Amino acid sequence: MSEVVAFRKRRGVELTMLILAMGLAVGAYVLVSLNLTAKLPANWLWGVAIYAVIGLAAHVVIRWRIPYADPLLFPLIYLLNGLGLAMIYRLDQGTNPVMHSAELQLTWTAISVAVFALVLFVLRDHAVLRRFPYLMFLAGMFILMMPLLPFIGFENHGAQIWIKIGSYSFQPAELAKIVLSVAFASYLVDKKDVLALAGLRVAGIDLPRARDLGPITIMWLASLAVLVYQKDLGTSLLFFGLFVMMLYVATERPSWPILGTVLFLAGAFLGWRYYSHVQTRVSAWLDPFSNWDQNYQVIQGQFGMAWGGLFGTGWGLGRPNLTPLAKNDFIAAALGEELGVAGLMALIVLYAVIVMRGLRTALTARDPFSKLLAAGLSFVFALQVFAILGGVTRLLPLTGLTTPFISQGGSSLVANYAMLALLMVVTHHARRPLTPTAEPLQSLAHETTQVIAVPSRTSPPVESRSPSGDTPHTPSSADELTQAIPSGAAADGEPTQAVPLGSAPDEPTQAIQSNPRAPWPPENLNRPGRLS
Amino acid sequence: MNRPIRRVALVAMLMTLALLINVCVNFLVRQESLNANPQNRRVTDAAFAQDRGAIMVGNTAIAETVASKDQFKFQRRYPQGELYASVTGFFSYNFGSSELEQSYGSQLSGSDDSQFVNRLIDLATGAKPRGASVQTTLNAKAQKAASDALGSRKGAVVALNPSTGAILAMVTSPTFDPNDLATHQVADARSAWQKLNGDSANRPMANRAVREIFPPGSTFKVIVSAAALDAGYEPDSVLDTSSYRLPGTGTTINTTCGNSQTLKRSLELSCNSAFARLGVKLGSDALREQAEKFGFGTKPLSDITSVASRFPEEIDTPQTGLASIGGFEVAATPLQMAMVAAAVRNDGVVMQPYLVESVRSADLQVLSQTRPSQLSLATSSANAAKLRQMMVGVVQSGTGWRAQVAGVTVGGKTGTANSDNVRTPYAWFIAWADNPDVAICVFVQDAEIAATDVAGGRVAAPIAKSVIEALR
Secondary structure (H helix, E strand, C coil): CCCCCCCCCCHHHHHHHHHHHHHHHHHHHHHHHHHHHCCCCCCHHHHHHHHHHHHHHHHHHHHHHCCCCCCCHHHHHHHHHHHHHHHHHHHHHCCCCCCCHHHHHHHHHHHHHHHHHHHHHHCCCHHHHHHCHHHHHHHHHHHHHHHHCCCCEEEECCEEEEEEECCEEECHHHHHHHHHHHHHHHHHHHHHHHHCCEEEEECCEEEECHHHCHHHHHHHHHHHHHHHHHCCHHHHHHHHHHHHHHHHHHHCCCHHHHHHHHHHHHHHHHHHHHCHHHHHHHHHHHCHHHCCCCCHHHHHHHHHHHHHCCCCCCCCCCCHHHCCCCCCCCHHHHHHHHHHHHHHHHHHHHHHHHHHHHHHHHHHCCCHHHHHHHHHHHHHHHHHHHHHHHHHCCCCCCCCCCCCCCCCCHHHHHHHHHHHHHHHHHHHHHHCCCCCCCCCHHHHCCCCCCCCCCCCCCCCCHHHHCCHHHCCCCCCCHHHHHHHCCCCCCCCCCCCCCCCCCCHHHCHHHCCCCCCCCCCCCCCCCCHHHCC | CHHHHHHHHHHHHHHHHHHHHHHHHHHHHHHHHHHHCCCCHHHHHHHHCCECCCEEECCEEEEEEEECCCCCCEEEECCCHHHHHHHHCCECCCCCECHHHHHCHHHHHCCCHHHHHHHHHHHHHCCCCECCEEEECCCHHHHHHHHHHHCCCCEEEEEECCCCCEEEEEEEECCCCHHHHHCCCHHHHHHHHHHHHHCCCCCCCCCCCCCCCECCHHHHHHHHHHHHHHCCCCCCCEEECCCEECCCCCCEECCCCCCEEEHHHHHHHCCHHHHHHHHHHHCHHHHHHHHHHCCCCCCCCCCCCCCCCECCCCCCHHHHHHHHCCCCCCEECHHHHHHHHHHHHCCCEEECCECEEEEECCCCCEEEECCCCEEEECCCHHHHHHHHHHHHHHHHHCCCHHHCCCCCCEEEEEEEECCCCCCCCEEEEEEEECCCCEEEEEEECCCCCCCCCCHHHHHHHHHHHHHHHHHC
16 A cells, blocks of 8 residues: 555544434334334334434444544444344234334443443553453453353353353353454464464465464364354354464465365364264255254245245235244344345345455554454454354354344344444544654655664654555564664664563654654564564 | 455455355245245245135036135135045145145146236236136046945046046045145144044055056056057957966966957956966067057156056066066056056047146136147057957956946956955956047955956946946
């Protein structure tokens, strides 16, 4: 990205798109009732007003706290949320007596948006999350493995990916995906250069060194444990895929994803070979009609989508209640039934646009941590959508993951809104313009030694504007680490200075003091200290 | 770091593409079979909520839809109960449908492609969509006569119009009352379903007329005779009718008709030894070829599910001898044997049998009309005439005399299949008449007479007679 892109705030765009999104969702809600009873829903004005006020309040907070955030993310997600509410309302009407889970879900929407706003208030700069990678990792793994704990973990429809405290159940994977994204991003920012070192070269691909295989092995074993003990291919795919993808982005070594894919396929094959519950899932995927009772949900979901046809039956006119758990796992099937193939495809594209906005942020972000975090959060989101929608439409074996922002369930909604807040903070920092620097950017592009921070407190290191991924000579071996040594160190190739983890934001040599709002960390602040 | 991020974006795009393509593939490939699945409640409920068309015999509905006041708007009703069950089948909530209710389901419910314009008009005018009605080829009198004559005995009767292939009667016994399965009282329907399917001795849900095959016994001799005429024999060719020891075995087929008879007389007396010897002489290939010309080896009926009749592929000489008298593994549906009689009557031309005359939309516009078509040529016109002459002999002065009808030329052939001496024999009678123009096959599974007696003539022939009389 050699050209400098100046982003504008685009909050007006956000508001317009938000109103459009809310219009679609409210339209769906009203249509359900009109199609079912030819009357407007009882208290519909209240429902619409609460939904609109929540959305507008979120917009105001965004405008205030992160004015440069991506303008499409929130409207897209609020649309998904609204469609989910409309479908849950529709499914409520299909039961006798009529249920009231849509009201509950609307309450959870309010709570989630409150959490979203809270994150925006507390987390001014996401860089603080970088301080405790190992703690974050341990916490993330603990959360991920919580469903295996006695007493609180429980199995639901063949997958042990839930915990239950009292009457309150929760899928810890929703939280784990945020915590682990942060942990991986901070860990990999530190370790990327080491992990990028080439080992054996096989068939034109530089394999990693054997001694660097530790982290991927740990993650592989963890994903196998998830597959075998939590019995869920989707969750397993989610976390191993997340780690492998972030490893690849950090090191730029294609050997990592290749190795990861091979490992994952091998693990999945072993799981299929030796565990009957994996075989059950696979047979339900390939031939659901082989066992009517066991695969009842998959079959009913299929029937529903087939019944919907190309354009669906219309809101309220299908029979999605015939599918068990239509509000949770199979809400996509319910949407497919009433909105048809066309609606389901639109839904997939909505998710795809969200993922693409997130990945675009990763491209624009100025520091590796932000890049990794944005890419990780977006990709894990993409994987989750792929796993659950693929499972419902029989592209993949079914998993018990929730459909983000649409499924019924408060905890999932809160976790996903928290993730959205984090991603939007990153987009805000990525899109925010820098204060003009004293010297033009191009002046350093032709220098041979480009990144030596200056000990002076007055002249800022202008190189900090250029994202590392675009520098033509990305570090790929230890000797290049010298380019990023902070001020004070001798530029003779010896990585003498170990910058303590977490102390960086206060680094006095950072030389951006003249501009307290400049992005952090500057690209040149690589930390070579871990090499020895 | 941007290059790998771009590649990750590519992977995310591919995942999206995979989802989109998969949804389309589901729509294009899987949707039809999912919606045709009888267990798909969305489809069955919608069908129950629709004014389904009637199935007609003449001007009488044998399956009709009447208004209902329970959870569904319409109730399917079968005014004649058991009489037409083998033709209409049933239309149930939990157990799908069968026979014409199934095979013409989309036309009856109005969802067939041919009714697309009607649906559009209904949509535009706000009229309630109504299904098409199916006009069958059945003749009410023939069906009633066949059913009454068969009575409570296990078996089947099929009557055809030889020159068109139109099925005039199709009875199978024991049968069931489709009203029991069509009821909206789900529990009643379930208990009826369990009772009908649990009765393994009588198997009332089995369609013996078109979906079960049985050894045809001596009626197969008509096919052997056709093969013999084709090979140059004449009705008055003299056959060796003495007892015949099957080559290479210790099994002897004893004679019941002296030591020599003409081919015609052998058929009239149904000489087993003569036809076994003749069949061996003609060879199994000639017999199989002749049987296939009559329709063996193909599913003859397309309106409802039917099975093909069989002449075994792997067969040695003594087995050929047994097969020539309708034993060994030769097996045929009653419909197939009716087609044999029909082909003889129709100058050797086998017509494609059919059950549905036409389909009419609710406004009586003809949506489809069946045109009679030729299935195959079984034998030459001259040989067919000789066969007719021989079969008339069977009725006038042979084993089939009980099928004589005053003033009508009737040709026939009896059959008794007693593959073992423990089970009571299967009684067969195939016949044709010139006026009325009809071909009939009567099959009685449980003839309840001594295994040695010629059951076909005694038990089955009178049933054929009453069907012919009903059609006069």
